Amino acid sequence: MREAADTTKSAMVSVIGLDSDKVQQLCDAANQDVDEDNKVQIANYLCPGNYVVYGGVMGVEAVEAKAKSFKARMTVRLVVVGAFHTSFMEPAVSRLESALAAIEIRQPRIPVISNIDAQSHADPATIKKILARQVTSHVQWETTVKTLLAKGLKKSYELGPGKVIAGIVKRMDKKAEMENIGA
Structure with a gap:
C-alpha cells in the first residue's frame, strides 16, 4: 500500500456535519473541477455527520473549498501517506492477494465483523478475499458499529x-x- 501511495499525490479530509448523501454530492461537485488523477471519493463512513474523503490533492482542496457551501460544519485535513481504502490503492491488491495465498487463515473461534460489509465471516477463503478487497473498499465503520450494537x-x-x-x-x-x- 505504501508503494501505491508513493505513485500519486493524495490527501485525506474529514468532513464534519453532513450526512453521507451530502458528502457524496460534495465529492461529485469537487470531481467536476479536477482531472482523473485528482478525483475524490468517500473512503470512511465513520459515524453520522463524520465522513472521510480521500483522493488527489487538488480534489481534496476542492472539497475543502466547497464544503461551506454544502453547509458542512467544518473540514479537517488528516495527515496520511496515501489514499487508503480507495481506487488509488488498486496497485497493492494483487501483491496482497499473493501474500494472503501463501498463508493459512483458520476459521475464527469468535465472530469477527468485517468493516467492508458489516457482516461476520467464518470461511477462510472468504476472509482472504475480504482482506484483499479492504485495500480499495470504503470503510463501513458506521454500519459495523450499528451491527455490533444490534448484536448486543x-x-x-x-x-x-x-x-x-x-x-x-x-x-x-x-x-x-x-x-x-x-x-
Whole structure:
C-alpha cells in the first residue's frame, strides 16, 4: 500500500456535519473541477455527520473549498501517506492477494465483523478475499458499529492512544461503555 501511495499525490479530509448523501454530492461537485488523477471519493463512513474523503490533492482542496457551501460544519485535513481504502490503492491488491495465498487463515473461534460489509465471516477463503478487497473498499465503520450494537454490544475497549473510536461509538449509542487502554 505504501508503494501505491508513493505513485500519486493524495490527501485525506474529514468532513464534519453532513450526512453521507451530502458528502457524496460534495465529492461529485469537487470531481467536476479536477482531472482523473485528482478525483475524490468517500473512503470512511465513520459515524453520522463524520465522513472521510480521500483522493488527489487538488480534489481534496476542492472539497475543502466547497464544503461551506454544502453547509458542512467544518473540514479537517488528516495527515496520511496515501489514499487508503480507495481506487488509488488498486496497485497493492494483487501483491496482497499473493501474500494472503501463501498463508493459512483458520476459521475464527469468535465472530469477527468485517468493516467492508458489516457482516461476520467464518470461511477462510472468504476472509482472504475480504482482506484483499479492504485495500480499495470504503470503510463501513458506521454500519459495523450499528451491527455490533444490534448484536448486543454493551462494553468495548479501544486499544492505543486517543479516544476516536470511543467518540464514534458514543455518538451512536450514548449508553455504550467504552474503556480506553493506552499504549
